[in-house]
Amino acid sequence: MLTVFLIREFSFLYVEHCAKLKGGKNAVTLDYNLKKYFGIGNSTGLGMAPFLVNHPALLHSWILAKELILAEVLNFKNISNSQNNRFFELLKRANNHINEWDVEDKIQSKRIKVLRAEINSLLNNLTKKKPPNQYPFKYIFNKTHNLSIESQELIASILIEFAPDNFNGIEECLANPNEPKIVGSMLVSELSQIIKKNYDWVLKLNLKKESSNTYFWYVSQEKLEPRLGNRYKEEGSELEMPFNIPMYVQKLKKLLDKYPYKNETTASFLLKNPSQRYIIRRIQNTSKYPYSEIRNNLVDKNCRPIDMLRCKLAFFGASKFDPKSDRWTRITLFQGAPIASEFISGNKNYDDWSFSTLPN
Amino acid sequence: MIVSENEVYQIVKKSCVSEKIYEDWADDIGKAIAFLQKNNMDGCEEFKNLIYVTVSKDYITIKQERNQLTVEDLNPIQNAIPIIDWLISGQNKKNIVTNQIISPLIFFSLLAKTSENYGGTFKISNEKKEILYEINTNFEFFKIDKLKGYFIIEWFKSKKFINPNNAKKHLHSVKKETWEYLSQKAYNTYVPETTVSRNSGAGAGLLDND
Structure with a gap:
């Protein structure tokens, strides 16, 4: 964010420098209010969504x-x-x-x-x-x-x-510097209870429909960036990123229901079911963090990644959210923000810049 | 070549995934290799050799008898992770008995990272119950090719977390050919973009270049 701010500052200096070169004595500097109104535009794509899934805490x-x-x-x-x-x-x-x-x-x-x-x-x-x-x-x-x-x-x-x-x-x-941990001592019965309590929304989903498993998330060879593909129309779903959380939860729930040793520890369960470690670790850790899980099926036909992007960008202070599809958006950063000289000018109100409007 | 800790973590994690190692294990292995690299050991080379010698990456079933697990070969990419999870779980004292530790360096790094996150110290002893290694987050790594014989591994819980000694950390360089080998593995997890996907990426379809 500091880099973005500095680019904005550099842009002002650059424009004024060019004006001076071209106009000489006749050149004028940018109007103070207009300068403040300038934000930095940015196009942001799907990468933001995997970030949220991968960093629940x-x-x-x-x-x-x-x-x-x-x-x-x-x-x-x-x-x-x-x-x-x-x-x-x-x-x-x-x-x-x-x-x-x-x-x-x-x-x-x-x-x-x-x-x-x-x-x-x-x-x-x-x-x-x-x-x-x-x-x-x-x-x-x-x-x-x-x-x-x-x-x-x-x-x-x-x-x-x-x-x-x-x-x-x-x-x-x-x-949140806490590393996600496996709580191996948790009993199988306790794990089942957490699923019932925290993932009740998953248990209500019908994942048997074709539309509930339409998309797959992958990293593109060309740009090494996350992309969304349609598994029924595009190749590569065998390399999908593990974002089908509802399905993993439902599968685990079935395994746990059938598991006869409810008083065994999760660690013992994992010795017999090693593939379940990812979702178990996730469930155990998100149980401490009620706002950590995006309560949506991210591979469903109706999933709109743009909503996740907006959520994340909002925390960066992005405004003028301008979706260009359901997968990427333009935003504006630092519109109305102070210019660097204000930090030392003694103007105490320089940080009051929310909801900026075009100067008269 | 010098690469960052995060680059090591990412490339190893992706290499694991390309070898069909579970995503969650891949995460832990990636961190363990980065930890080795930070401790001035060539973790990447060790990892490259490990995936090369481990022909089948299938999970090795583990024999459990009450508070003891017995496993013929302990391999960081085949069974070590659920074994470590089990060792540090619950109140009862537990141990693991094995005849061979494949890639001890990576296994020790997994133990050291576990100690960093969960506290405690791991002790590895021989059949005479002599302690051979004590491993926690401040373990001084050294080159060990293989460990064959009879080993008992235990975890000694401690309420006190050991502060990692970061002062001595030195990032080990990675051989160019090793990095290229791992990068190729990682590349296998990427998918060629389709036109549909490309056209829906950020900035697609705009000509104003902002």
């Missing part, structure tokens, strides 16, 4: 950090006038920001249209009828329950701006 840490702040903010019994004003300032800013968010993708366009209408309506309603004095943020958040996910997440993003000072440093919790 990390995914959990990211979501947990967000959820912890949100829960804290929703529990503010009262807020000050300045906090109230700040909320409305951010909501208006967000409202303007989404009005400048136009994409070609039909699904996303539709979502943005709904988002615009909902946020505009929420802003009007909250202006007319002020939130109550007690738990105002919870009141506002509850108002989004029947709105689209886009609106819910936008309001959540505004609310986490109110993280109290004692949450400074929570970004350190975004890392």
